[in-house]
Amino acid sequence: MKPSMHFSAAALACALLAGSPFVAGTAQAQRSSQTTQLRVTGFDVEQVDRIEPGAELNFTVWGTAGAVVLLQIDGGRRTVRLDEATPGRYQGSYIIGRSDRIGPESRVHANLRQNNRVATAMLGEALQVGWPVPGDTAAHAPEIQSVGVVREPGRGRADALRYTVRGTPGAQVSVQLRGSQSRNVVLDEVRAGEYVGTYVLPQGDWVDTEQPLVAQLRVGNRTVQSSVPNAYAGVNFRARRADNFASCxxxxxxxxxxxxxxxxxxxxxxxxxxxxxxxxxxxxxxxxxxxxxxxxxxxxxxxxxxxxxxxxxxxxxxxxxxxxxxxxxxxxxxxxxxxxxxxxxxxxxxxxxxxxxxx
Structure with a gap:
């Protein structure tokens, strides 16, 4: 009878252990912690027309519910904390200040933290409309698509030339002016990838219209140049080079x-x-x-x-x-x-x- 009694006791112990609420709950928690991963499922920004002081950037992050979400913007002076509007959806905004150095291509990182776990994500779009995705090296490779020059009206008797270069956004662009004086004319980016600059020729100065028009575009430490022959062929100067000596x-x-x-x-x-x-x-x-x-x-x-x-x-x-x-x-x-x-x-x-x- 002893073997039989020993078997009954072991079976009873197994039955009690299997039916214990505490033990069952612990096992379930362990399985839940292993299957539930902390993650960011979505990251969005309302793009603005122009990055400038006073512009408001509105962000939304989707991910694991019940967490704390912080954003860091490259060039920003402070961290943005997003509020959980609904379970798993976090929202917040950042108003650009004068001391910020935020640009259209600035990267934005989101940190979703819960207890001692952190999930990170980078925003996959630019802050300004029309700009390439930050960190896209192929998109940031320097490129000049077109170079043009026209005579700008409304400058009185002086000749004014307006230069336009289209290419990679967020670059430093200039054109080389050759003639009575050699100089570089720096262009401003008026729209994403469109650069414009106007140069008014002083009295007596002239432009060598027979030389190619050279434009330079620089992004970071990479530079590209474009030389356009006969760029001034369609420019209607008030006094062309052949007549410049008589009017000089x-x-x-x-x-x-x-x-x-x-x-x-x-x-x-x-x-x-x-x-x-x-x-x-x-x-x-x-x-x-x-x-x-x-x-x-x-x-x-x-x-x-x-x-x-x-x-x-x-x-x-x-x-x-x-x-x-x-x-x-x-x-x-x-x-x-x-x-x-x-x-x-x-x-x-x-x-x-x-x-x-x-x-």
């Missing part, structure tokens, strides 16, 4: 190139070395022969003669270029070294020097 206020034609001798005070003595001193002394005393001049010079103790000898000792050669401006006025420009200008050549007067007029 700073332009002139070389009339003469003279080699001159000046004394120590910079006064022109002439081009013939011999007789210069005699001419200077003679001019001091009017008419008379050499004996009269010598007598007078002796009477003044030779002081004047000494000064003239000193000036002659310090004399040097300069080069004077005489030009006739387009308005008929003559001007002279002095060089210490022989200039490379010829009579009849067209030049521009820039300050105290001359530049060849580029055709």
């Amino acid at each position: 206020q700073d332009c002139a034609t070389v009339q003469a190139v003279n080699e001159v001798v000046v004394d120590g005070e910079g006064r022109v003595l002439g081009t013939v070395a011999g007789g210069v001193l005699g001419a200077v002394v003679g001019s001091q005393f009017g008419k008379g022969d050499g004996r009269t001049a010598a007598g007078v010079a002796g009477a003044v103790g030779g002081a004047l003669l000494g000064r003239e000898i000193q000036k002659r000792h310090n004399q040097r050669t300069q080069y004077e270029v005489i030009v006739r401006m387009n308005d008929g006025v003559q001007r002279s420009v002095v060089y210490a070294e022989p200039p490379a200008f010829r009579v009849g050549e067209q030049v521009r007067v820039v300050g105290d020097t001359l530049e060849r007029y580029a055709r």
Whole structure:
């Protein structure tokens, strides 16, 4: 009978253990904790037309109910906490401040936390309408799609050029202006991927319409350029390059190139070395022969003669270029070294020097 009694007791113990409410609940909790995973099932933002101070970004996150959801925006100064509006749906907003550095391409991360577990997700769309998905390296590869230039009306007598470049959004874009002055014109992004800039040509300046128009687009440390030949073919300039010289206020034609001798005070003595001193002394005393001049010079103790000898000792050669401006006025420009200008050549007067007029 003992074996039989032992079997009955074991069977009773198993029956009691299987029917115990506490043990059953513990096992069920263990199975629930293993099957229930903390996760984010959805992440959305109401895109705005422009990222700027005062713009409100409204976010929605879907996921495990009963959790705490925090958002971190790249360039933002504070963390956003979303409220659980309905079980498993969390909502909140962020108003962009002046101290924020949030851009259309800023990434947004969501952290859904429950007890000691955390699930994370990244927003899969841009904050601004029309921008590519943040982190999409293929979309951010620098690309220039088109380059154009037109003459902008309403600028009076001056020529104003409006440049337009279309390409990768969120870039730094410029065009190279070639002509009387070489410069880079920086364009502003007026819409996603559309860059516009206007340059007003100062009076007398011109653009070399025969050169290709070069645009540059930079994203991060990557740069791409596009060279467009004949970009100015359809631009209706008020004064084209062929007519620029006649209308140029700073332009002139070389009339003469003279080699001159000046004394120590910079006064022109002439081009013939011999007789210069005699001419200077003679001019001091009017008419008379050499004996009269010598007598007078002796009477003044030779002081004047000494000064003239000193000036002659310090004399040097300069080069004077005489030009006739387009308005008929003559001007002279002095060089210490022989200039490379010829009579009849067209030049521009820039300050105290001359530049060849580029055709």
